[in-house]
Amino acid sequence: MTKTDHTEIQCPQCGHNEFEHPENLQDNDFVKCNSCYFEIMLADLKEVGFEQAKDVAIPEAQAEVEKIFKNLFKGFK
Template sequence: MIKTDRIEIQCPQCGHNEFEHPEKLKDNDFIKCNNCHFEIMLADLKEVGMEQAKDVIIPEAKAEAEKIFKNLFKGFK
């Protein structure tokens, strides 16, 4: 079973995960990292977040699949 159920988007510059943003957020709004003050458009940060999530989830899913297949074929040796 994949253990990660939540991934926080991290600033692409410093890795911090808290951002300053407008109350009614739209994809073309800029948000600012609370730590390093790096500004990025929300749409771009979403893409960064998807890549960060893939970096975590894909290895977990691969390890889980390998475990399942290993157990599945255990009796065929």
């Protein structure tokens, strides 16, 4: 089982995870980082978030698969 069950999208410029955004937010609206004031379209920020999540989830999944295989073949020495 993977360990991370929640990640927050981080600003691609500074890593902060809080953004200012308009009400009724749409994918083509811009959001602004509360720390460095970097502005990015929400759709692009979602893509950044997806890549950030993959960077966390894939290594965790690989480690878990390796652990499963290691335990699976433990008795075949």
